[in-house]
Amino acid sequence: MTQLSPESQLSSEYYTQAHFHTHGFCVLPSWLNASALLDIRTVAMSELEHAKKPWELEAEVGYPFAPKNLLATGGDTPRRLLQAYSRSPVFQRFAQDVRIKRLMQQLLPAQQVMMAQTHHNCIMTKLPQFSSDTDWHQDYRYWSFSSPNLITAWLALGDENAENGGLRVIPGSHRLALNAEQFDEKKFFKTETPENKKLLSNAINITLKPGDLLCFHANLLHAATRNNTSKPKVALVFSYHDATNLATPNTRSSSRPSIKLP
Template sequence: MTMNTTIDTPPQPALTPAQRELFTREGYLIMRGLAAAERINDLRRVTLEHVEAHIAPIEYEADVAYPGAPSSRGAEGGDTPRRLRQAYDRDAVFADWAADARLGAILAQLLGSDTVYLSRNHHNCVMTKSPRYSTATAWHRDLRYWSFETPRLVNAWLALGDETPANGCMRLLPATQHMQLDPKRLDSDQFLREDREDNAELIDTAITAELAPGDVLFFDAGLFHAAGANTTDERKLSVVTTYYGPDNAPTPNSRSARLEPIAVRTAAHA
């Protein structure tokens, strides 16, 4: 495993036993105010510049073909960016955040390792949910198309503005990272089939992850989650990065191994 970047960080405050237990049991943890206002402003500025200039690589709403999305890039709203891809290599402000000392220290504790690796192949993006043409994302696990030795990966979702039900904030199904579901409960794209009674009962357990600017939602890559459409007048911007430990690795020659990871050295806490 190649180490592109190594960052030595000073000791960071440890998570409490209750925080660790919550993540292990429920599969998520919200840390409030983890990113400072100045950093949020810089991330927002660069994001909006890249969105307005359509700086590639970009995924458009028309590309995903979710229900309600524009039918093609040539249709009305078809040039609506859904997310800016390859954030780490896109601008230094994103790379600095992905290797942030406080972020890395928390990830080290959640993964139980002094070293964590940033995947440049999955997430590594800025979600840019627009007001008019954004689509809802159905219930899914991020692991559905990923290829790793183990399912132990953690996502970090940084809010660059308020995230509420009105603008399509994240919803989570607690503890579902531990569940083995009958394949019949999923459709051909590995989304939960909402027409099934057993899935409806599971979805009734959902919690809503409302965030303020600078808050970070950490969640297990095996946790079922979903998000609604943006019904407000402003874009919802979120930086999303994915990490794993040295006891895990992408499957050789898979999409998960296409780009080399970034090694972030941190001080893990026992």
């Protein structure tokens, strides 16, 4: 299986470590070759076709445009299939790949890289007709670690863009000292205050091709619309941290031990 090295992927100006640390994200194009991508996509689509728990359904999150309840039309539409790592050896090989480890060692930086089982670790979907909008938020506001220095690796299994619910981000927002008053009771970033509106005016759309890898910081503000196309949008998503960045005891983040990358 021929794949590109992380060193070559980080060589251009847009995809350097400096870009990640300044803007809070980077995109590594063609992270997987066609054969490796097909292997992962085949398993992911089979998992969706024969969906089984644990999952998170659109109706359960109650986001804008989601089905109103589980009994409504589309009420069984998955938002994400959880515990992807445990679902297939194909996903395990990707999550623990030496290139992922080297990449995270560069971006975190870290000596020993851990994969969080409790956050992301999923097949993320935006399915036609019944997907929802995801309002602006920081992932770390829902996580409990000693430091917010975690990175999500988002592998696009198909095209991702503004039309089908691709991510929007606020570059550099991971470095801002945002206060609790800028978020609502559900920890979403308020969109109507003048201070927040000014920041949101800097939003950009992330466009991905199949096999592209998006990495972003846990404090990066991001959002996404529902899928307005007739085709599913699917990604494989894992989150990583340094071994010294410990989950807070007796929280959701500590409910499953992180996995050490070999």
